[in-house]
């Protein structure tokens with residue numbers, strides 16, 4: 001089990017037999033090992049897939065919004081990577097708790113849980129650290145009454161992006177890449193005006209949907225499908241498309257797990273860079289698998305940090321890799337599958 005689940009299990013007496021909301025857990029066996037009436041909210045499709053054999057639909061929710069579970073005894077947030085995602089989740093969890101019920105925060109010390117006091121302060125009092133083990137901490141606060149109801153509109157941001165040929169209204173939520181601005185890599189990819197082939201085009205790791213929105217308008221013969229692992233990204237992409245009057249299909253996928261059929265093109269600012277400079281294993285797996293989703297003559301067009309050694313991997317799996325654009329940080333690559 002994950003370290004965060006182990007520290008929760010060490011305090012099993014706080015949770016056993018209770019009606020609990022568990023938010024952003026890893027896909028491990030905690031809900032099976034610790035007997036309670038678990039209601040899980042995840043925005044990570046891989047966790048949804050991992051837990052769906054243990055929890056039915058009433059107890060497992062994959063969404064950008066927290067399920068409205070009543071009669072809760074307590075709620076637990078597993079600290080997300082992005083602090084603003086923690087704030088977004090807590091703002092939805094706290095109003096579900098009656099005054100006096102505990103709200104817990106658990107997470108790795110290096111993952112920001114040390115900010116627990118600040119994060120929990122708006123929603124409760126008597127904030128205390130209950131345990132510290134396995135590089136993790138478990139914090140508790142006791143819910144106040146009269147916590148303001150959650151309003152999605154307070155968290156949603158809309159920005160207008162101006163391109164030489166069009167303006168796009170981009171909708172985003174906390175922790176959705178790249179919240180409230182256009183990423184420099186995505187911008188470089190969109191500076192490339194070479195047309196995309198007509199037919200189905202996949203926007204892999206769509207985030208708030210900026211690539212598909214701009215490219216769909218430029219390429220009227222393209223029918224876009226957008227996938228992402230993050231429920232908040234999928235919601236934002238759907239909103240961005242509709243704000244900009246672009247028709248496309250949006251659905252969750254972990255990598256290419258739920259992508260079926262072959263595409264005339266796949267475009268992406270892919271998520272493979274973990275910060276470990278030389279780790280290209282996730283990228284390689286993607287270049288290998290995407291060949292199954294490209295039509296003969298289909299194009300893969302991606303942007304990546306220039307230092308990442310993608311061209312030999314792209315050539316090994318797809319075909320000759322051309323640099324369409326570059327600046328001092330990013331490169332836009334294009335490769336065409338054998339015809």
Ligand SMILES: C[S@@+](CC[C@H](N)C(=O)[O-])C[C@H]1O[C@@H](n2cnc3c(N)ncnc32)[C@H](O)[C@@H]1O
Pocket residue numbers: 177178183186204205206207208209210211227228229230233253254255256268269270271
């Ligand atoms: C670098 S961002 C690009 C977002 C958007 N296309 C843009 O250009 O602004 C990569 C995206 O990939 C998503 N992602 C990460 N891992 C994924 C996976 N295993 N399967 C699908 N999408 C994933 C992230 O949620 C994120 O939205």
